[in-house]
Amino acid sequence: MGYFELIIACIFVNNILLAQFLGNCPFLGTSKKMETAVGMAMAVIFVLVMAGTITWVIYTFVLVKFGLVYLRTIAFIVVIASLVQFVEMFLKKSIPALYAGLGIFLPLITTNCAVMGVCVLNIDKEFTFLQALVASFFYAVGFGLALILFAGLRERILLARVPKPLQDTSIALITAGMISLAFFAFQGMV
Amino acid sequence: MVESILFTFGLGAVCGLILSFASKIFYVYEDPRIARVENLLAGANCGGCGFAGCSAAAEAIVNEEAPANACILVGVENVSEIAIIMGSEAGTAEPLKSYNNCDGGKRATDRFIYNGLNTCSAVTSLYGGKRDCSIGCLGFGDCVRACGFDAIHLGPNGFPEVDREKCVGCGACETACPKSILEVRTVSQRLLHLNEYDNALAPCAQTCPAEIDIPRYIGHIRNGEYEEAVNTIRERNPLLLACGRVCPHPCESYCRRGIEDDPVSINQLKRFVADYEMNSGKRLPIECAPDTGKRIAVIGGGPAGLSCAYFLRRVGHHPEIFEAMPKLGGMLRYGIPEYRLPKKVLDWEIEGILNLGIDDHTNVRLGVDFDFGSLIASGFDAVFFSVGAWNDYNLGIPGEDLDGCFTGIDFLAKIGNNDPVKIGQRVAVIGGGNTAIDCCRTLLRKGVDKVYLVYRRTRKEMPANEVEIVASEHEGIDFVFLAAPNKVVGNDENQVTGLEYLKMELGEPDASGRRRPVPVEGSETVLDVDMIITAIGQSPLLSFRGKGDRLDELTITRWNTFEVEPATCQTNVPYIFAAGDSATGPALVVDAIGGGRKAARSIDLFVSGKPVVSQPRVLLNKHIPGTIFESVEGVVHKKRTEMPELEVAERINNLNEVDLVISEADALYESSRCLSCCRLCYNADS
Numbered sequence: 001m002g003y004f005e006l007i008i009a010c011i012f013v014n015n016i017l018l019a020q021f022l023g024n025c026p027f028l029g030t031s032k033k034m035e036t037a038v039g040m041a042m043a044v045i046f047v048l049v050m051a052g053t054i055t056w057v058i059y060t061f062v063l064v065k066f067g068l069v070y071l072r073t074i075a076f077i078v079v080i081a082s083l084v085q086f087v088e089m090f091l092k093k094s095i096p097a098l099y100a101g102l103g104i105f106l107p108l109i110t111t112n113c114a115v116m117g118v119c120v121l122n123i124d125k126e127f128t129f130l131q132a133l134v135a136s137f138f139y140a141v142g143f144g145l146a147l148i149l150f151a152g153l154r155e156r157i158l159l160a161r162v163p164k165p166l167q168d169t170s171i172a173l174i175t176a177g178m179i180s181l182a183f184f185a186f187q188g189m190v
Numbered sequence: 191m192v193e194s195i196l197f198t199f200g201l202g203a204v205c206g207l208i209l210s211f212a213s214k215i216f217y218v219y220e221d222p223r224i225a226r227v228e229n230l231l232a233g234a235n236c237g238g239c240g241f242a243g244c245s246a247a248a249e250a251i252v253n254e255e256a257p258a259n260a261c262i263l264v265g266v267e268n269v270s271e272i273a274i275i276m277g278s279e280a281g282t283a284e285p286l287k288s289y290n291n292c293d294g295g296k297r298a299t300d301r302f303i304y305n306g307l308n309t310c311s312a313v314t315s316l317y318g319g320k321r322d323c324s325i326g327c328l329g330f331g332d333c334v335r336a337c338g339f340d341a342i343h344l345g346p347n348g349f350p351e352v353d354r355e356k357c358v359g360c361g362a363c364e365t366a367c368p369k370s371i372l373e374v375r376t377v378s379q380r381l382l383h384l385n386e387y388d389n390a391l392a393p394c395a396q397t398c399p400a401e402i403d404i405p406r407y408i409g410h411i412r413n414g415e416y417e418e419a420v421n422t423i424r425e426r427n428p429l430l431l432a433c434g435r436v437c438p439h440p441c442e443s444y445c446r447r448g449i450e451d452d453p454v455s456i457n458q459l460k461r462f463v464a465d466y467e468m469n470s471g472k473r474l475p476i477e478c479a480p481d482t483g484k485r486i487a488v489i490g491g492g493p494a495g496l497s498c499a500y501f502l503r504r505v506g507h508h509p510e511i512f513e514a515m516p517k518l519g520g521m522l523r524y525g526i527p528e529y530r531l532p533k534k535v536l537d538w539e540i541e542g543i544l545n546l547g548i549d550d551h552t553n554v555r556l557g558v559d560f561d562f563g564s565l566i567a568s569g570f571d572a573v574f575f576s577v578g579a580w581n582d583y584n585l586g587i588p589g590e591d592l593d594g595c596f597t598g599i600d601f602l603a604k605i606g607n608n609d610p611v612k613i614g615q616r617v618a619v620i621g622g623g624n625t626a627i628d629c630c631r632t633l634l635r636k637g638v639d640k641v642y643l644v645y646r647r648t649r650k651e652m653p654a655n656e657v658e659i660v661a662s663e664h665e666g667i668d669f670v671f672l673a674a675p676n677k678v679v680g681n682d683e684n685q686v687t688g689l690e691y692l693k694m695e696l697g698e699p700d701a702s703g704r705r706r707p708v709p710v711e712g713s714e715t716v717l718d719v720d721m722i723i724t725a726i727g728q729s730p731l732l733s734f735r736g737k738g739d740r741l742d743e744l745t746i747t748r749w750n751t752f753e754v755e756p757a758t759c760q761t762n763v764p765y766i767f768a769a770g771d772s773a774t775g776p777a778l779v780v781d782a783i784g785g786g787r788k789a790a791r792s793i794d795l796f797v798s799g800k801p802v803v804s805q806p807r808v809l810l811n812k813h814i815p816g817t818i819f820e821s822v823e824g825v826v827h828k829k830r831t832e833m834p835e836l837e838v839a840e841r842i843n844n845l846n847e848v849d850l851v852i853s854e855a856d857a858l859y860e861s862s863r864c865l866s867c868c869r870l871c872y873n874a875d876s
Contacts, residue, residue, distance in 0.1 A: 062197075063197075066193055066197065067193070068193060068194055068197050070194075071194055071197060071198065074198065075197075075198075075201055078201055078202065078205055079201070079205070082205035082208065082209055085209055085212075086208060086209060086212050089209075089212050089213060089216040090212065090216055092216065092218050093215075093216035093217070093218050094216070158311075159307070159311065159312050159315065160307075161307050
């Protein structure tokens with residue numbers, strides 16, 4: 001599989017949110033306003049690239065080498081959680097502007113299953129390091145795309161006449177389902 | 191098994207080590223106050239404050255991006271502790287409450303038919319709503335739905351009403367409202383707010399120099415809520431007893447009812463509720479914000495000084511008043527005679543203001559009893575000048591220094607202070623303003639045989655209040671119009687025996703639009719009098735400005751007043767502020783009160799370390815375009831309540847108050863004449 005196909009697959013066909021249904025919590029939680037959605041998307045891209053590559057390195061050079069593959073999940077959780085903490089500290093000191101921009105979204109990613117999911121997928125699909133890097137970045141781009149699209153829709157839904165029982169999260173879930181259906185049109189492309 | 195245990199511990203240890211090193215290397219100094227503030231917050235991470243979690247809120251509070259009371263869940267004790275950590279600032283520890291600015295409901299007419307979604311936010315997106323009032327309430331109740339505390343409901347007229355008991359000041363309604371009908375403010379924020387072009391203001395409220403919310407207090411009177419009415423007036427004017435008696439009510443000239451009918455007698459209603467409070471025997475409690483510890487010196491205890499001190503005290507600062515005369519009140523006490531404003535009433539009102547915790551020092555004159563350097567050295571954070579305009583102009587004619595010649599304010603002050611004054615039997619008072627009339631009417635009450643008022647133009651051009659002129663006509667004052675004093679005639683004992691004047695005729699209009707009087711050649715006439723009072727205007731007495739101190743650097747205008755920024759009352763020396771007659775030249779009491787409040791707002795900004803800037807779109811008593819109507823439909827003529835007054839025979843030989851207060855029935859009737867206007871809407875009579 002070439003890199004172009006990989007990119008298309010990551011962004012559209014296997015979109016982490018709408019095709020694989022990972023990371024729904026921030027998808028619903030941070031999509032009420034465009035501003036927060038953009039912040040979250042940026043933070044996910046940043047963390048996912050870091051986490052995807054580092055977990056790949058740990059898996060390949062530590063876990064496989066010592067025959068500890070069964071500890072993958074627990075190791076990845078610890079690594080991602082520490083990584084996010086580390087990145088937060090690093091940014092706060094070194095790039096305060098970026099830290100201020102990402103704000104609270106950085107710690108929120110600790111609990112984002114999309115990050116964990118991508119790291120696991122990288123391993124399961126037996127990607128090379130470079131493929132893992134590209135895949136992590138474009139999965140995150142796909143996450144951002146879905147989130148921003150969804151935030152735009154939700155801002156508009158606010159002005160629409162929604163029956164009372166369906167207001168807020170209910171209508172959001174229905175909308176998410178319909179975008180997801182739309183994304184199914186990409187199936188089979190790659 | 192062993193490997194997995196080793197690996198897990200190893201990974202944990204590595205991660206832990208890396209993080210602990212990182213926290214050393216990447217340590218960023220964080221204000222220790224953030225942690226202390228966070229401990230005082232609710233810890234619920236509810237987001238009600240508008241920040242992402244309690245730690246973000248604590249950071250915002252420490253960075254002064256949020257007030258100490260940002261958290262909607264914690265009680266007053268925690269808020270005041272936070273305020274203490276933060277070094278308190280006016281109003282921060284006060285509870286926030288939601289206020290409704292529009293009680294118009296559906297009075298404004300519709301511009302188009304709207305069949306869309308019934309929420310305010312949706313309606314606003316279509317040309318700002320169907321009503322022709324661009325700021326008014328749309329009445330679909332977005333605020334009601336936004337309120338999580340069941341504190342707002344739509345009232346019978348279709349506009350929101352706030353239940354102050356239930357309101358926690360979370361601000362959800364303010365955010366939800368697409369107009370600015372609901373505003374969540376502390377009392378301090380409300381006290382120091384200046385009128386803006388975008389506010390919901392009736393023409394009368396736009397005109398009032400003190401910016402009193404007139405329709406609101408008249409509404410309270412109509413509902414019999416006299417105490418509420420007093421509190422509403424006190425948000426803008428602490429001297430309601432005095433203003434209710436002496437204010438020439440510029441507001442009434444812009445009353446919409448006045449376009450088709452007689453205007454509402456706004457000032458008599460103010461006097462009615464003010465007297466109601468005084469006669470009720472108890473003072474209504476006045477809320478003050480928690481102490482800030484800032485001290486402000488107020489030089490001059492007249493209306494501007496009292497007003498400024500009152501507002502500074504209410505937002506939590508500590509003003510101290512320095513007054514040159516034996517008692518506070520300034521021109522209210524020494525310029526306005528007893529029969530218009532009894533000293534007893536004034537004393538009661540000033541006592542109420544001082545009771546808030548304002549220190550006063552009387553009989554101390556700046557430049558004589560203390561100097562500016564010692565004032566600054568004693569630790570005042572700002573200085574407010576409200577020294578008034580006590581310097582009478584002279585005529586500049588020969589003989590002015592003879593025995594029996596007085597100047598207006600000097601004469602009134604002596605009478606007001608019960609100083610012995612040698613009063614003649616036939617007196618000429620020169621001038622056409624209120625001071626001249628006050629002198630004439632005071633003299634009559636002192637038993638003078640004949641009082642002439644000598645004025646160089648005609649009755650039409652007299653700047654005095656019309657009611658005052660009418661009252662003095664009733665009391666039998668002789669008006670000598672079109673007469674320009676030429677010289678004072680005296681005898682060998684330096685005693686005044688007469689006033690020689692030139693007759694005048696009216697010529698071309700001058701810059702003020704009044705026809706300029708021109709002397710008639712050879713028309714010298716002598717008025718046989720033994721006392722002359724010159725009351726042709728005043729200017730501030732700024733002789734306290736010594737050489738070499740900061741006062742010397744103050745910019746003074748060519749009218750001998752302080753030069754100040756009109757919207758902030760700040761002089762060119764940043765910590766010196768000025769308002770009242772000493773900044774504007776002789777003006778109304780209510781102008782001085784408004785100026786005092788404007789200065790209090792700027793002083794509050796200054797002592798809190800914020801830039802002293804005007805509010806954006808501040809109105810400053812101009813009128814909002816399009817809100818002054820040519821005609822008003824649906825007005826049924828209803829007679830204006832006449833002011834009750836003492837008969838001439840009962841009042842002419844004593845100093846009893848002439849104007850009386852209207853009865854409760856009349857007040858209720860008069861308040862029902864109010865159209866409850868806002869900018870565009872009003873209640874037509876049915």
